[in-house]
Amino acid sequence: MLNEVSYLTYYQILTFFSLGLGIYLSILVYSANPKAPANRIFILFTFLALIWSTGPYVGNLIGVSQWSIIYLKFCYALAALNGYIGYLLITRLFPKIPKYRSLDITALIFGLLDFLFAFLPFFIKNIELTSWGINPIFGTGRFLYFPTIVFFVVIVPYLIIKTYRRAPPMERSQYSYFLSGFFLFVITAGVGNVLAPLLGYSASKYWLIGCFGPVFLISFAAMAVFRGQAFEVKSILTDLLVGIFGITLLILPLFLTGPMRILGLLLFSFFIIIGYSLIQYTHREVRQKEILEERVKERTKELETAKDIAEGRAKEIEKRKEDLEKFYKLTVGRELRMIELKKQIKELEEKTKRESQ
Numbered sequence: 001m002l003n004e005v006s007y008l009t010y011y012q013i014l015t016f017f018s019l020g021l022g023i024y025l026s027i028l029v030y031s032a033n034p035k036a037p038a039n040r041i042f043i044l045f046t047f048l049a050l051i052w053s054t055g056p057y058v059g060n061l062i063g064v065s066q067w068s069i070i071y072l073k074f075c076y077a078l079a080a081l082n083g084y085i086g087y088l089l090i091t092r093l094f095p096k097i098p099k100y101r102s103l104d105i106t107a108l109i110f111g112l113l114d115f116l117f118a119f120l121p122f123f124i125k126n127i128e129l130t131s132w133g134i135n136p137i138f139g140t141g142r143f144l145y146f147p148t149i150v151f152f153v154v155i156v157p158y159l160i161i162k163t164y165r166r167a168p169p170m171e172r173s174q175y176s177y178f179l180s181g182f183f184l185f186v187i188t189a190g191v192g193n194v195l196a197p198l199l200g201y202s203a204s205k206y207w208l209i210g211c212f213g214p215v216f217l218i219s220f221a222a223m224a225v226f227r228g229q230a231f232e233v234k235s236i237l238t239d240l241l242v243g244i245f246g247i248t249l250l251i252l253p254l255f256l257t258g259p260m261r262i263l264g265l266l267l268f269s270f271f272i273i274i275g276y277s278l279i280q281y282t283h284r285e286v287r288q289k290e291i292l293e294e295r296v297k298e299r300t301k302e303l304e305t306a307k308d309i310a311e312g313r314a315k316e317i318e319k320r321k322e323d324l325e326k327f328y329k330l331t332v333g334r335e336l337r338m339i340e341l342k343k344q345i346k347e348l349e350e351k352t353k354r355e356s357q
Contacts, residue, residue, distance in 0.1 A: 008133065011057035014211055018053040021215060022046045024243040025222040032226065038092040042225055045089050048082035049214035051075060056207045060133045069127055072136050076145065077118035079193075083152035084111030090156055093224060094175065097163045103155070110151045117145040133207070146194050153186055174224050181220020189213030 029042050055075035062068040087107045091097055117123060123141030127134050157179060164175040192210025 008057070008060050011060060011133070011207075011211075014215075015054045015057040018050055018211070018215055021243065022050040022218055025218055028239055028243075029222055029225050038089060038225055041085065041089045041092055042221060045082060045085045045221070046218045048078045048085060049218055052079045052082070053211045053214045056133065056211060059127075064127055064129050064134060068134060069124055069136070072127070073118050073124055076123070077115045080114030080118055080145070080149065081111050083114065083149060084108055086156060087111075087152060089221070090160060090178065093178070093221075094160065094163055096167060097159050107152070107155070110148050114145055114148040117141060117148065120144070149194060153190070157182060177220050178224040181217045181224075184216035184220070185213040187213075188216065 026043050026046050029039050033039050052075050055072060059068050059072050059075075062071060084107050091099065091104075120141040122139035123145055124136045125139040126137045128137060129135070160175055160179055160182075164172060164179075167175060189210045190213075192207055193213070194210075
């Protein structure tokens, strides 16, 4: 079994990684479209998720004290509130999701109730120090808090899946990104942060698993935001992977000493140059592709316009042809009738002459 110091180190790595990734993705999402409501809500959503991820590390730094209990309650309260923020995010990120005022009010009430439940004295009664770090001792209040969380765990994927079935094929990848991150979050955080405490198991023993949940969620949510705003998958993955590797290399020197720390910092500096160049190249390639696609669309539109004009002229010629045929038939028919009438008049005149003789 690993000792307390080892787990504190793991919590420290996860905390720095989560903070770095969250800040990096927030900057990318916000800079992509600062005026979009979904992009702004994503910033708040990420901020609350990051506070949750830092809970075990900060709690262990504080140690066994009343302040640690308050901080853990604060983390659980913000996690509950983030359920409502996540609901707002999907309703803005996926405009085709039907809006129900009653559901909006219900989600707000559930979020606020769970926020208040987290501060009840019988939710987290005390904490203890174990070989896995500090461990919150939950009271009967957990039976009020955790079932309310289930509301958001059910309603969010239900609304997305319901809309996914009616979405055009080109838009479904955006739904798939968010659902993938959400289900990974539910599996990790559900086991580590909900199921274990609800069943009475040691929360600290499974905290490390649960704290990976927000990392999955904000990463795939960012990809869904980018995809919804017509960003190429190649560009999204490049930004995300460069960010993940960059953050990892930034954290690495913190756990090295001597020449190895210097080598780690040099490696990070070198990667920054390469990563920046790779991102610039990918974005330039995507922009060139977009320009080419725009030109193709313009040319296609010109051809369609020319086709419409040609078809219009063809219809006009066909109409004039029909009019000429009608006129021809009318004129020729009239001439033939006049010839026939003249012939009949002549015959009648001859017949009249013969009878008069």
